[in-house]
Amino acid sequence: MKQKLKKLGIQLNKKIPIDEFLEKTLYEPNSGYYNNRMPFGNRGDFVTSPTISNLFSEIIGIWIISTWEKLEKPKIFNLIELGPGDGSLIKILFETFRKFPEFNKAVKIFLYEKSNLLRSIQKNKLKNKNIKWIESFSQIKKGPVIFIGNEFFDAIPIKQFSQKNRKISEKCYMVSNQGLKETYKKASPKDISWIRSFKALKKQNFIEYPKLGFIELDKIVKKISRHSGGILLIDYGYLIPFNENTLQAVMKNKKVKMNNLLNFIGKADITYLVNFKLLKEYFKKKNLKVENIVTQKFFLEKMGILKRAEILERNMDDQQKNNMFLILKRLLHKDLMGELFKVIFAFKSKKSNFLGFN
Ligand SMILES: C[S@@+](CC[C@H](N)C(=O)[O-])C[C@H]1O[C@@H](n2cnc3c(N)ncnc32)[C@H](O)[C@@H]1O
Structure with missing residues (x-):
């Protein structure tokens, strides 16, 4: 264990803020979770909508094309996928875009990926395609x-704080020979002033603050503000803040107890539930407009997923139809991804009422 911690750069008997601890366990360039294994699929640790079904990716493709049309078909249109994982989404987007020659000519595709291992998996899957990393x-x-x-956003480590009588302390982990302990340290004045600047974090005695996520978004918002356009985020998350620790670890498609975390570091994915109310407030502060935040079910149905499935089913046998039923259930059912996942679109444009949100 000591050897493993050393490789990840985690020191014994030292308080480490949660986001720094997660950053090392997930993204350390050699031994971090996202750099030492293929996480996706039924044989991996978790599935995501693009790895469940091409249908999801096709619908996202249609949304992208409809957005380009709404923006009056610019001759150059940049599409950037954030954290493309195993490249499943972009592979299907390519095939979808080919059916729309005018759009296909305008679109320039970029991938933004932090993990070296996943970048090489993407490069392998997307050989000979006109894509720039x-x-x-x-x-x-x-x-x-x-x-x-x-x-993407739920994969970027968060900070956690507790607040008692307006005193804010930052939650940390400390690893010793006895195991992993939760502990606290005084929060930095900068973090306190950031937290206090968000209404969505007021009156919370347990606070999750996506500082590293907002640092990534700052770069993205700057680009959108300069060139126009927007950002579509789909994530597991909530709209009514509920004052709880939402970190969760998953391995082999099963949840792992957080108090057992030390046994699973580098082997389990660790994410949190995105606070969409906070995300909306962040975008508004940055002068972006935000469409209604909707559930994945609402978004995909508005974008015509059921119609598309019906068309595909015309050429399917019973087994394939049954598979399609299970895929739709997984993506749309309220107790599965349908309502747990939310969709937000923040943008800078004179246009509004983008498809999928109203
Ligand atoms: C949970 S996976 C989702 C993968 C894919 N989008 C999907 O839905 O299957 C998170 C992805 O975001 C990438 N990622 C996390 N933080 C990142 C960052 N700061 N910059 C770029 N990519 C990042 C991960 O390496 C991984 O590809």
Whole structure:
């Protein structure tokens, strides 16, 4: 265990803020979770909508094309996928876009990926495709920008705080020979002033603050403000803040107890539930407009997923139809991804009422 912690850069008997601990366990360039295994699929640790079904990705493709039309068909249109995972979404987007030649000519595709392992998996899957992997958004020079992130934001480590009588302390982990302990330290004045600046975090005695996520979004918002366009985020999350620790670890498609975390570091994915009320407030502060936040079910149904499934089913045998039923259930059922996942679109444009939200 000591060897593993050393590889991840985690020191014994030292308080480490939650986000720094997670950053090391998930993204350390050699031994971090996202750099040491293929996490996706039934044989991996978890499934995501694009890895469940091409149908989801096709519908996202249609939304992207409808957004381009709404923006009056710009001749150059930049699409940036944030955290493309195993490349499933972008692979289907490519096939969908080919059926729309005018759009296909305008779209320039960029992938933004932090994990070296996943980047090489994407490069392998998307060989000979006209795609650019970027490390900085300054590599995009002109034209509106549309950012898409499915389960991107919940994969960026968060900070956690407790608040008692207006005193805010930051939650940390400390690893010792006895195991992993939760502990607290004084919060920094900068973090306190950020937390206090958000209405969505008021009156909470347990606070989750996506500082690293907002640092990523700051770069994206800057790009959108300069070139116009927007960002579509789809994530597991909530609208009414509920004052609780939402961190969860998953391995082999099963939840792992957080108090057992030390046994699973580098082996389990650790995410949290996104606070969409906070996200909306953040975008508004940055002068972006926000469409209604809707559930994944609402969004996909408005975008015509049921009609599309009906068309596909015309050429299917009973077994394939049954599979389609199970896929739709997984994506749309209220107790599954349908209502647990939310969709937000924040944008800078004179247009509004983008498809899928009203
Ligand atoms: C939960 S996975 C989702 C993958 C994919 N979007 C899907 O739905 O199947 C999170 C993805 O975001 C990437 N990621 C996390 N933080 C990132 C960051 N700061 N910059 C770029 N990619 C990041 C991960 O490496 C991974 O590809």
